[in-house]
Amino acid sequence: MHLIVQKYGGTSVATAERIHAVAERIARKRREGSGIAAVVSARGGMTDELIRLAQEITDRPPRREMDMLLATGEQISVALLAMALDKLDVPAISLTGAQGGIRTDQMHTKARIRAVDTGRLVRELESGKVVIVAGFQGMNEVDDITTLGRGGSDTTAVALAAALGADICEIFTDVDGVYTADPRIVPGARLLPRISYGEMLEMASLGAGVLQPRSVEVAAQHHVRIEVRSSFNHNPGTIVEEVGTVEKDIVVVGVTHDANVVKVIVADVPDRPGLAHRIFAALADAGINVDVIVQTTKGEAVTDLIFTVSRDERDHTVEILERISGETGATRVEADESVAKVSIVGAGMVSNPGVAARMFGALSREGINIQVISTSEIKVSCLIAADAATRAVRAIHEEFELGEAGSDGAAGESPEAEPQGTV
Amino acid sequence: MHLIVQKYGGTSVATAERIHAVAERIARKRREGSGIAAVVSARGGMTDELIRLAQEITDRPPRREMDMLLATGEQISVALLAMALDKLDVPAISLTGAQGGIRTDQMHTKARIRAVDTGRLVRELESGKVVIVAGFQGMNEVDDITTLGRGGSDTTAVALAAALGADICEIFTDVDGVYTADPRIVPGARLLPRISYGEMLEMASLGAGVLQPRSVEVAAQHHVRIEVRSSFNHNPGTIVEEVGTVEKDIVVVGVTHDANVVKVIVADVPDRPGLAHRIFAALADAGINVDVIVQTTKGEAVTDLIFTVSRDERDHTVEILERISGETGATRVEADESVAKVSIVGAGMVSNPGVAARMFGALSREGINIQVISTSEIKVSCLIAADAATRAVRAIHEEFELGEAGSDGAAGESPEAEPQGTV
Numbered sequence: 001m002h003l004i005v006q007k008y009g010g011t012s013v014a015t016a017e018r019i020h021a022v023a024e025r026i027a028r029k030r031r032e033g034s035g036i037a038a039v040v041s042a043r044g045g046m047t048d049e050l051i052r053l054a055q056e057i058t059d060r061p062p063r064r065e066m067d068m069l070l071a072t073g074e075q076i077s078v079a080l081l082a083m084a085l086d087k088l089d090v091p092a093i094s095l096t097g098a099q100g101g102i103r104t105d106q107m108h109t110k111a112r113i114r115a116v117d118t119g120r121l122v123r124e125l126e127s128g129k130v131v132i133v134a135g136f137q138g139m140n141e142v143d144d145i146t147t148l149g150r151g152g153s154d155t156t157a158v159a160l161a162a163a164l165g166a167d168i169c170e171i172f173t174d175v176d177g178v179y180t181a182d183p184r185i186v187p188g189a190r191l192l193p194r195i196s197y198g199e200m201l202e203m204a205s206l207g208a209g210v211l212q213p214r215s216v217e218v219a220a221q222h223h224v225r226i227e228v229r230s231s232f233n234h235n236p237g238t239i240v241e242e243v244g245t246v247e248k249d250i251v252v253v254g255v256t257h258d259a260n261v262v263k264v265i266v267a268d269v270p271d272r273p274g275l276a277h278r279i280f281a282a283l284a285d286a287g288i289n290v291d292v293i294v295q296t297t298k299g300e301a302v303t304d305l306i307f308t309v310s311r312d313e314r315d316h317t318v319e320i321l322e323r324i325s326g327e328t329g330a331t332r333v334e335a336d337e338s339v340a341k342v343s344i345v346g347a348g349m350v351s352n353p354g355v356a357a358r359m360f361g362a363l364s365r366e367g368i369n370i371q372v373i374s375t376s377e378i379k380v381s382c383l384i385a386a387d388a389a390t391r392a393v394r395a396i397h398e399e400f401e402l403g404e405a406g407s408d409g410a411a412g413e414s415p416e417a418e419p420q421g422t423v
Numbered sequence: 424m425h426l427i428v429q430k431y432g433g434t435s436v437a438t439a440e441r442i443h444a445v446a447e448r449i450a451r452k453r454r455e456g457s458g459i460a461a462v463v464s465a466r467g468g469m470t471d472e473l474i475r476l477a478q479e480i481t482d483r484p485p486r487r488e489m490d491m492l493l494a495t496g497e498q499i500s501v502a503l504l505a506m507a508l509d510k511l512d513v514p515a516i517s518l519t520g521a522q523g524g525i526r527t528d529q530m531h532t533k534a535r536i537r538a539v540d541t542g543r544l545v546r547e548l549e550s551g552k553v554v555i556v557a558g559f560q561g562m563n564e565v566d567d568i569t570t571l572g573r574g575g576s577d578t579t580a581v582a583l584a585a586a587l588g589a590d591i592c593e594i595f596t597d598v599d600g601v602y603t604a605d606p607r608i609v610p611g612a613r614l615l616p617r618i619s620y621g622e623m624l625e626m627a628s629l630g631a632g633v634l635q636p637r638s639v640e641v642a643a644q645h646h647v648r649i650e651v652r653s654s655f656n657h658n659p660g661t662i663v664e665e666v667g668t669v670e671k672d673i674v675v676v677g678v679t680h681d682a683n684v685v686k687v688i689v690a691d692v693p694d695r696p697g698l699a700h701r702i703f704a705a706l707a708d709a710g711i712n713v714d715v716i717v718q719t720t721k722g723e724a725v726t727d728l729i730f731t732v733s734r735d736e737r738d739h740t741v742e743i744l745e746r747i748s749g750e751t752g753a754t755r756v757e758a759d760e761s762v763a764k765v766s767i768v769g770a771g772m773v774s775n776p777g778v779a780a781r782m783f784g785a786l787s788r789e790g791i792n793i794q795v796i797s798t799s800e801i802k803v804s805c806l807i808a809a810d811a812a813t814r815a816v817r818a819i820h821e822e823f824e825l826g827e828a829g830s831d832g833a834a835g836e837s838p839e840a841e842p843q844g845t846v
Contacts, residue, residue: 016479056439058510068517069502072495079492087481094491
């Protein structure tokens, strides 16, 4: 049977009216004969409301108990969606993450999926039911509820699609797909009909909030074809998949910006082997993601270590760095929120020298100072002043002519037309 | 170790302030050395809010999905209470009904507990943690979430106390205990320091809403000592336990009234064996509780069957009776909500003739017409006009001098003083 995994985000189920619309969409596909497993997030605003309840009780809720609390958000969504399908006479059953077989590791509030036990899912699908699984949550080895971190429902959906061998994983959201830049900032931004896993991973990691980066990793690993599309219309969205040959003249697919960063400076670390490792291992153990790492030697055998973390990790990061300052010898830890990260992404970059230089040139012409640069094979990121981010993104988008269909060989085609086409 | 099971109702955890107060109470007991398992209900208003969400989606939510939805209410409560205990540095862990080992039958929205798998509960208690279990919910054989019906958290608490061999099961509520009558109606109502399981069961079934009747059944069966008391003060409450000899002059312990009743009349049923069975079996299969059954023969070999159900079962009951009217031959089904049930309860009644007559006399002197009478060994119930209920309860309370301490041999004693005392 043709099997589709669909994921609906919080805005897609925020009101009774929206839930009915989602149920109608599922019902139509089901009546066409496809098997459907739908993954649903907490209703818009619900997670924030639960966090507020916890904060009324304590500043530092234990992470295990936060997971117990937050998991109720998705549980409410799946029950309501199952009711809406029942009203349409479409047999459906809701499942918590645990019932849906989502097994995770022990890291509460940012657990990783270790396995999907598909026994019950397959049974319910074979009996003809639409299966509705609570996103964002799972169960660890000791039968405790875990959650997967912000955007975790995407990963639930991709993991289910992989485990069930689904034909496609449709991620429904409140935008039409993946754009060359944030359309709220760059009016000429263009919808990408197709993007590779690698590029999507960088885009997602660098602030294009349409997919949780971890979900793209899982998709790439298991060759799950993703379509990112809107739950508010029936337009085709962006297909994320393995992409073949990359045309050399389409080096940059998109520009991202991320305001959710803090620049952390660990000052005057003695220039001795092992100290950087000590610092980043301590942060990794706490589950803190670090990006854009640079090290500057200042002479006198001390260096400044500079890197970024997300804003909600700021306090935790500073606390850890101060705790280990006796070992690292750092004289000072600074956290600066007045920065933003702008990046260009494109798989063609590796074989096209001079791409980074064009980006720096665009920023320079705008009089924007680059504080820190970080590159990989398929991206270049610059840390700049937060208040220059919009100008920076527009200038870079223009420099690489991303708004023009001609810049992308696949533009204007149906995304179904040529799965192995260029990006 | 001395082990206490405590149950906190919805008003006891309705606000952050109340949750902190409950945590303080638990912390004090815990520091005195007792092991504690706390069962918690959904926060006041939460269940109604969830029901409202379901009603926004559909008039007839599937019962399985209602359970999925409603179970989130208690899950939120237990997580928040565990956070509050953590803040007091009291090790604690929250568990859903399923995690707490509450195994039930399949009857969604009014499931019965079949077993308590105490493995994890014992492990967590032995590790020194306060265990906080979501009341009202459990898991059935196919790992689906079930709920136990209104007041089900009481039954969760008693079942846990039985399974764990707890020394006492304390039911914390917003009243001081069990009274001779509802103090809001009878200002002279007296707190009962002690009551037998049988009497408590009748009181609870007849409208004294302090305990779910099912919880009293389970307590009687497993000899679980219950104390009903207030979470708003530290006064002793009412002990519910096996009671020995019953003094003949204390025949009536309390008067109850229940406005949540509908009088159902099934008119002109042919007077043939098996028809009454057909009717009540159909209602029992639907899980509808029937009370105060009477049958009146009208000549011509037809009878009227009269009984009561609770108001929320009204529509379901009428629907079933109309569906089987072809078999029963009934010409008419009526449902009358303008009634109330007033009852007297007392284990001494069985050996004291004339008690019912005194009740009828009190109603007669007030000019209150009795529509239907139903008696058991330890109670007499009368169906009367709803608007006469308050006058009826006051008159009966006065007739049996229930407000006077002298009417109860145990009054004024500490409830701890003489566990086998009279009632």
